[in-house]
Amino acid sequence: MTEIELILLKELPELEREAAEQEIRCLxxxxxxxxxxxxPQELLELAELEPDRDLxxxxxxxxxxxxxxLHPQAAARLGWATDDPAALLRAVLIGLDFQGRGLGAAVAEAAVALAEQRYPEASGVVLSVNEANLAGQRAYRSAGYDVVGRYLGGSNGPQCVMFREFAHGG
Incomplete structure (x- = not known):
């Protein structure tokens, strides 16, 4: 799998964070x-408005x-059982210039490791991917996520709900 690193913006020193934010804006x-x-700019703004989002x-x-x-308090928005504190993976964006190289699957895999470390009370990572987004579905499947349901509450049509359990089993 492609070697990548996930860097939580809120944990970076200010100058490094600003530089990373600028690189994100340029994707x-x-x-x-x-x-x-x-x-990209909208994702940065949402993270600013909702501090529990880990961009x-x-x-x-x-x-x-x-x-x-990674959004630890948001899985219930997909109809996920509130007694199962899965972390929600959302808004995964790979820049157009970098697509087609397995980065989406690498991110999905790395997000599980990051979430397991960051949210030890969670059982795994849940996400929704639009049924029309076949590339996204392939990436998540190759990273070990399974389709566990359907979400119809989004504004862009039906979504596949996918889940990958942590190794420790929650």
């Missing part, structure tokens, strides 16, 4: 992907190639 995204994930930069070889968010 190009295909227009048809905007509906699935949003624009991360995806680095490969020292360069920011993508971003994503």
């Amino acid at each position: 190009r995204i295909a227009e048809e992907q905007v509906a699935f994930v949003g624009r 991360f930069a995806v680095r490969e070889g020292g360069k920011v190639v993508g971003t994503g968010t």
